[in-house]
Amino acid sequence: MTATTTRHNGDAYADLPRLMALMTGDEKHGPAATSTLDVLWVLYDRVLRVSPERARDPERDRFLLSKGHGPMAYYAVLAAKGFLPVDLLSGFGSYDSPLGHHPDRTLLPGVEIGSGSLGHGLPIAVGEALGLRAQGLTGPAVWVLTGDAELDEGSNHEALAFAGPAGLDRLHAVVVDNSSATHARPGGIAARFEVAGWSVATADGHDHEALYEAFTRPHPGRPHAVVARVRSKNA
Amino acid sequence: MDTMRDRFATVMARLLDEDPRVAVVLAEIGRDGFTDAARRHPDRVINVGIREQLLIGAGAGLALTGMRPVLHTFGSFLVERPFEQVKLDLGHQDAGAVLVSALGSYDWPAGGFTHMSPGDVALLDTLDGWTVHVPGHPDEAETLLRHAVGAGDDKVYVRLSVQSNDDARPVDGSRPLTVRRGGGGVVVAVGPMLTPVLEATADLDLTVLYATTVRPFDARSLRAATESAGADVVLVEPYLAGTSTPAAAEALADVPHRLLGLGVGRRELRRYGTMPEHLAAHGLDPAGLRERIVRFLDAGRPRPAGGRTAR
Numbered sequence: 001m002t003a004t005t006t007r008h009n010g011d012a013y014a015d016l017p018r019l020m021a022l023m024t025g026d027e028k029h030g031p032a033a034t035s036t037l038d039v040l041w042v043l044y045d046r047v048l049r050v051s052p053e054r055a056r057d058p059e060r061d062r063f064l065l066s067k068g069h070g071p072m073a074y075y076a077v078l079a080a081k082g083f084l085p086v087d088l089l090s091g092f093g094s095y096d097s098p099l100g101h102h103p104d105r106t107l108l109p110g111v112e113i114g115s116g117s118l119g120h121g122l123p124i125a126v127g128e129a130l131g132l133r134a135q136g137l138t139g140p141a142v143w144v145l146t147g148d149a150e151l152d153e154g155s156n157h158e159a160l161a162f163a164g165p166a167g168l169d170r171l172h173a174v175v176v177d178n179s180s181a182t183h184a185r186p187g188g189i190a191a192r193f194e195v196a197g198w199s200v201a202t203a204d205g206h207d208h209e210a211l212y213e214a215f216t217r218p219h220p221g222r223p224h225a226v227v228a229r230v231r232s233k234n235a
Numbered sequence: 236m237d238t239m240r241d242r243f244a245t246v247m248a249r250l251l252d253e254d255p256r257v258a259v260v261l262a263e264i265g266r267d268g269f270t271d272a273a274r275r276h277p278d279r280v281i282n283v284g285i286r287e288q289l290l291i292g293a294g295a296g297l298a299l300t301g302m303r304p305v306l307h308t309f310g311s312f313l314v315e316r317p318f319e320q321v322k323l324d325l326g327h328q329d330a331g332a333v334l335v336s337a338l339g340s341y342d343w344p345a346g347g348f349t350h351m352s353p354g355d356v357a358l359l360d361t362l363d364g365w366t367v368h369v370p371g372h373p374d375e376a377e378t379l380l381r382h383a384v385g386a387g388d389d390k391v392y393v394r395l396s397v398q399s400n401d402d403a404r405p406v407d408g409s410r411p412l413t414v415r416r417g418g419g420g421v422v423v424a425v426g427p428m429l430t431p432v433l434e435a436t437a438d439l440d441l442t443v444l445y446a447t448t449v450r451p452f453d454a455r456s457l458r459a460a461t462e463s464a465g466a467d468v469v470l471v472e473p474y475l476a477g478t479s480t481p482a483a484a485e486a487l488a489d490v491p492h493r494l495l496g497l498g499v500g501r502r503e504l505r506r507y508g509t510m511p512e513h514l515a516a517h518g519l520d521p522a523g524l525r526e527r528i529v530r531f532l533d534a535g536r537p538r539p540a541g542g543r544t545a546r
Contacts, residue, residue, distance in 0.1 A: 117319065123288060123296070127297045131299070137300075
């Protein structure tokens with residue numbers, strides 16, 4: 001366990017921009033780089049039952065970063081939580097580094113999937129929820145993070161249309177909505193999950209208490225989606 | 236006699252009973268064969284509906300939790316339609332699965348080109364680490380399915396077809412069998428092409444190898460066969476012509492050799508009809524095979540030069 005993780009949580013959160021700067025070279029980060037930061041922080045700090053020691057525990061919660069581009073916030077949170085050493089961050093994207101501009105699960109313990117091509121996380125998460133259920137592992141939760149524009153990919157709709165009727169109640173999706181989809185209608189994301197039988201909550205994607213409440217809302221018998229609304233990437 | 240697909244359902248029902256790691260994932264196609272198994276194992280016989288990207292993605296997720304997923308639909312919808320899922324969700328994620336296809340290249344010609352997948356094995360050849368089994372008989376399908384499911388977390392493709400050889404042979408999931416020995420060249424018959432190959436070459440002095448596991452390609456066995464029979468080699472495959480030509484050429488790279496790859500043509504026939512009609516159209520019936528094999532062998536023989544008989 002690194003020194004970072006033993007700090008007070010507020011201090012650890014406050015340290016995330018410094019960790020991201022080790023990758024980006026700049027302490028100031030625009031909305032695109034930080035759109036997922038608070039969602040990731042609240043999940044890893046307060047919701048997910050996983051730790052570096054439990055990275056291979058069958059009973060762990062699984063977090064799948066489906067929106068793999070712009071992973072600096074993800075790596076910063078993983079470093080803050082002790083999944084990877086802080087001194088790896090400065091090698092971001094280099095030939096000998098395990099930290100790519102899209103993550104690779106085979107290079108980093110604690111990273112559940114490699115991502116980069118959009119629309120792969122939710123179908124894999126469905127399979128993990130099915131696999132855990134088939135093995136009688138009813139405790140672990142499966143979480144997947146997508147972007148709002150990522151939902152353009154039809155593969156997501158195969159997965160979400162199946163998961164609701166299949167009653168995959170250990171499956172959770174967080175859609176970080178930065179209004180980046182070119183063709184979208186207001187409320188469209190929540191409506192699509194709802195019509196497929198999911199429980200849905202919408203929260204301010206930078207409000208930690210609102211996110212925590214949305215993440216932990218009971219959803220018996222149904223998968224749960226949280227639409228986390230953040231500033232537009234063009235703001 | 237049951238078909239390979241019938242056998243797939245009965246074998247998988249037994250494997251589901253025997254091994255708690257095994258899960259079967261379907262996309263509607265083939266579900267009727269699994270009615271009883273689904274009743275016994277409701278969490279391990281999963282039908283995702285007509286959703287082939289999810290079929291592969293969910294299979295990968297099952298594997299990542301420690302299961303041994305067996306994914307099944309027609310070849311067109313198992314390998315071609317969700318090819319990026321095969322490449323990334325299985326390959327890039329390093330997740331194992333058994334893909335079992337049906338219909339092959341022309342099992343249902345009346346269904347047209349949408350239900351034909353002659354390019355499945357060639358597509359998988361662009362990826363790393365796939366084992367490919369092409370059984371030529373329902374009994375061999377059973378053997379190779381058990382082999383595939385039991386192969387740890389390997390990525391395995393099993394190509395089932397209604398085309399079948401007259402007899403089953405003792406295939407072992409890795410090496411080809413020597414069916415006939417001769418001195419004038421080697422024919423490698425893949426899966427259900429063995430019976431037409433044996434008929435086509437009955438009176439020719441050729442070694443006939445029978446291959447049902449084509450990836451990894453057993454270079455050593457081909458090389459050994461050419462040492463006694465000569466290095467005129469004909470590959471006869473029930474999918475795209477020439478699919479294994481690069482592998483055979485690599486096996487013989489440092490010796491003089493001649494190589495002919497026979498199989499399904501690229502050109503769309505735009506015909507319906509029956510399998511025998513499609514086999515004949517692609518030159519894969521005994522007459523078509525014989526004609527092309529004889530022409531290839533003759534072309535390699537020393538010819539008279541300048542009016543005098545050579546040697």
